[in-house]
Structure formats: structure tokens, C-alpha cells
Amino acid sequence: MQIGIIVNPRKDNVSTLITKIDRFAGRIVKKAKFYICTYNSTYTANSFENLIVESEKNLLKKSDLIITLGGDGTLLRTVTKMHQASNKKIMGVNLGGLGFLADTPAESVTSHIENFINSNYFLDERTLIECTPENGINSNKKKIIALNDVVIDKAGFSRVIQIDIKIDGKSLNSYIADGLIISTPTGSTGYSLSAGGPIVSPHSKVILLNPICPHSLTNRPMVIPDESEIQVRVWTENDSFSLLSDGDTQGKFPSGTSLILRKSAETVGFVKVKSQDFFKTLNKKMRWGEDFRNKKRWTYQKNNNADN
Missing domain, CATH: 2.60.200.30 (Probable inorganic polyphosphate/atp-NAD kinase; domain 2)
Known part of the structure; x- marks a missing residue:
């Protein structure tokens, strides 16, 4: 299995996350090969122990899963280029502001990759x-x-x-x-x-x-x-x-x-785990349906009527 990582180098803490993934890749080297495109000339072939520096074009062509480290903008730009290679699976890791589409938390990235390798995921197909x-x-x-x-x-x-x-x-x-x-x-x-x-x-x-x-x-x-x-x-x-x-x-x-x-x-498939769904993200990220009224009063009335 081959996994490609697209990096937005301008995001805070991205170097720390890359190091974490590099170490993780070393632990599962027999299961998957990892490629990385950083858009940053400071990273060379010798910058990583287990990640292979690759051009964007080649990375998109050979990878079974594309992981973006950035925000929604990084994910959107990657999807636009992915279709030129072939239909791919993508996982967006949020290092940006909102992270509505790139909704994988940075702290969960290695566990989500492991779930993908073990086929413990579902594919969210988007038009x-x-x-x-x-x-x-x-x-x-x-x-x-x-x-x-x-x-x-x-x-x-x-x-x-x-x-x-x-x-x-x-x-x-x-x-x-x-x-x-x-x-x-x-x-x-x-x-x-x-x-x-x-x-x-x-x-x-x-x-x-x-x-x-x-x-x-x-x-x-x-x-x-x-x-x-x-x-x-x-x-x-x-x-x-x-x-x-x-x-x-x-x-x-x-x-x-x-x-x-x-x-x-063509479609694009978002790799998700069971805990991720659209309505949960809508509630969490957009505060959709948030209401500050005390709804317990209605619950109390129902219970009180039942007692009578």
C-alpha cells in the first residue's frame, strides 16, 4: 500500500506533525510506503527517515490514499489536481481554522491511517x-x-x-x-x-x-x-x-x-471513521441548531404529567 502526504508548509505545528507521521511510518514499514510533497525546498530526500520526498504529480499518481496536512483550502486544491491522475481516496487533516471538510484532528492522524490500512473505515463519496x-x-x-x-x-x-x-x-x-x-x-x-x-x-x-x-x-x-x-x-x-x-x-x-x-x-472519496459524520461536524463546526434555552423544563413537565 502506498500513502501520499500533501503538506501546506505555512501552517503552524506542521513540522511536529510530519515528524510524528515519519516515526509512525517506521513502525508499519512492512504494511505501507509513505511519500511526501511539502512544497518547501528546505526538505530534501535526507530530511526524513521513513518518508520519501516526491513530486506532487508522481505522488498523486502512485498513492492509494492522499492525506492533506493543512485546512479546507489545501484539501480543495488537492482534489482539483487528483482527478487528473485518477479517482483517489483522500483524508483531510485539519491544521487550519474551521476544518469543515478537512475534519480529521491532527492528534488522530496516525490512528486514522492505521484504520485505513486495516480497512476499518468507510468511503464518503462526494460529487x-x-x-x-x-x-x-x-x-x-x-x-x-x-x-x-x-x-x-x-x-x-x-x-x-x-x-x-x-x-x-x-x-x-x-x-x-x-x-x-x-x-x-x-x-x-x-x-x-x-x-x-x-x-x-x-x-x-x-x-x-x-x-x-x-x-x-x-x-x-x-x-x-x-x-x-x-x-x-x-x-x-x-x-x-x-x-x-x-x-x-x-x-x-x-x-x-x-x-x-x-x-x-468523476467523484472523490473521503476516508472516514465511524465517529465522523456530516451532521455531527455541522453541529460542532458551525454551531448549527445551538440553542441556549433550558429545555429541561419541557422534560420536567412530561415527567410531572406522567406522575399525575
């Missing part, structure tokens, strides 16, 4: 979304892949843009807004949430369309089946608009550019 620009800088129709969302943005221009949308060839709306978020269920707790979108269970078979600051009293987020094809055309008084996937800019495109978006045929 990806793909976007194909029909003209503009990506005129070769290169697909853009995202786990969370694809965002159309007015690119710092002070005026709103017009976004015409068709669903399976049928006209839906013409948004006058700062932009549009096209989100997967996984991305519903990201940028879309900040823009007033709904929280969607990650295994729901839907895609979210969420306008950013629409100039209208009636525009609301739209939820559509994930088998739909979304045709978008963007108009702006400026020279161009921006297209982003999972927070990374994919470039600027001229007014009139057409985009085709749909669910990708």
Missing part, C-alpha cells in the same frame, strides 16, 4: 461539478473541475453583470447581480452559505444556483436535479468577468462567453 467555457481564454474547451463550487464574478467592476441561464435548454432566469455561485451539496456550507444559500446534505442529488447580491426582490437560490445541464451566458459592460473554482481564479473571460456546467462523471 464534483465540471464547467466548460465555450469561448474566451479557454477556447480549447478545457474542463474546470470543482468539489465545492464554480463562481461567476464581476471581477472588481463596480457595476452588476447579466447572467442568462438555461436548464436543459429551457430558460430559467436572467440574473442582474454581482455574480452567481453554482454549488455542489458539499459546497453548500461554503461560499453559497455566506450568500444566503441553503445547507444541503452532501449526498443529495442536486446542484445549487445562488445569485450574489441580485438586484431584485424576488430572486432566491434555486435547487435543481444534478442530472441537469446548465447553460450560462454572461454579459458585462466591463471588458471581462472572472471565473473561479473552489476559490481559485481560472481566468478572465470576455462579455458574451458561454459556459456549460454539469455534474462530473
Whole structure:
């Protein structure tokens, strides 16, 4: 078995965690081979006892499991590159702030790796979304892949843009807004949430369309089946608009550019242990459903009525 580690070197305490994994790899050397990509030139082939320094491209190609040490951003950027190799399994270790997607605690990383090696885990499959620009800088129709969302943005221009949308060839709306978020269920707790979108269970078979600051009293987020094809055309008084996937800019495109978006045929699998689940993470990380009222009074009334 081969395990690859992608490191965000800017995170606090990452060196300590790498040392811990290096020692752990030495104890299970007969069960797994470990590769590491640190994006840091200070680490060389002689920096570790049991971790093999490898390029990102080769690491993604040969590893059975990808582990990211960083935060949600590190995980998202890795997922975008993983699909270019093949469908992979990924485990996100949180060294960042929120750690909603990268929800493996740093102190549990070695035990979670051991669970994976011993097949004591489950695979949480997540949908990806793909976007194909029909003209503009990506005129070769290169697909853009995202786990969370694809965002159309007015690119710092002070005026709103017009976004015409068709669903399976049928006209839906013409948004006058700062932009549009096209989100997967996984991305519903990201940028879309900040823009007033709904929280969607990650295994729901839907895609979210969420306008950013629409100039209208009636525009609301739209939820559509994930088998739909979304045709978008963007108009702006400026020279161009921006297209982003999972927070990374994919470039600027001229007014009139057409985009085709749909669910990708590929998925990504998050390696989880039994104690990890979406709703528990939602409660813990987002404080979802937190209520400071004393609910014992209702329990007391029920018990009191039963006694009578």
C-alpha cells in the first residue's frame, strides 16, 4: 500500500506533525510506503527517515490514499489536481481554522491511517461539478473541475453583470447581480452559505444556483436535479468577468462567453471513521441548531404529567 502526504508548509505545528507521521511510518514499514510533497525546498530526500520526498504529480499518481496536512483550502486544491491522475481516496487533516471538510484532528492522524490500512473505515463519496467555457481564454474547451463550487464574478467592476441561464435548454432566469455561485451539496456550507444559500446534505442529488447580491426582490437560490445541464451566458459592460473554482481564479473571460456546467462523471472519496459524520461536524463546526434555552423544563413537565 502506498500513502501520499500533501503538506501546506505555512501552517503552524506542521513540522511536529510530519515528524510524528515519519516515526509512525517506521513502525508499519512492512504494511505501507509513505511519500511526501511539502512544497518547501528546505526538505530534501535526507530530511526524513521513513518518508520519501516526491513530486506532487508522481505522488498523486502512485498513492492509494492522499492525506492533506493543512485546512479546507489545501484539501480543495488537492482534489482539483487528483482527478487528473485518477479517482483517489483522500483524508483531510485539519491544521487550519474551521476544518469543515478537512475534519480529521491532527492528534488522530496516525490512528486514522492505521484504520485505513486495516480497512476499518468507510468511503464518503462526494460529487464534483465540471464547467466548460465555450469561448474566451479557454477556447480549447478545457474542463474546470470543482468539489465545492464554480463562481461567476464581476471581477472588481463596480457595476452588476447579466447572467442568462438555461436548464436543459429551457430558460430559467436572467440574473442582474454581482455574480452567481453554482454549488455542489458539499459546497453548500461554503461560499453559497455566506450568500444566503441553503445547507444541503452532501449526498443529495442536486446542484445549487445562488445569485450574489441580485438586484431584485424576488430572486432566491434555486435547487435543481444534478442530472441537469446548465447553460450560462454572461454579459458585462466591463471588458471581462472572472471565473473561479473552489476559490481559485481560472481566468478572465470576455462579455458574451458561454459556459456549460454539469455534474462530473468523476467523484472523490473521503476516508472516514465511524465517529465522523456530516451532521455531527455541522453541529460542532458551525454551531448549527445551538440553542441556549433550558429545555429541561419541557422534560420536567412530561415527567410531572406522567406522575399525575
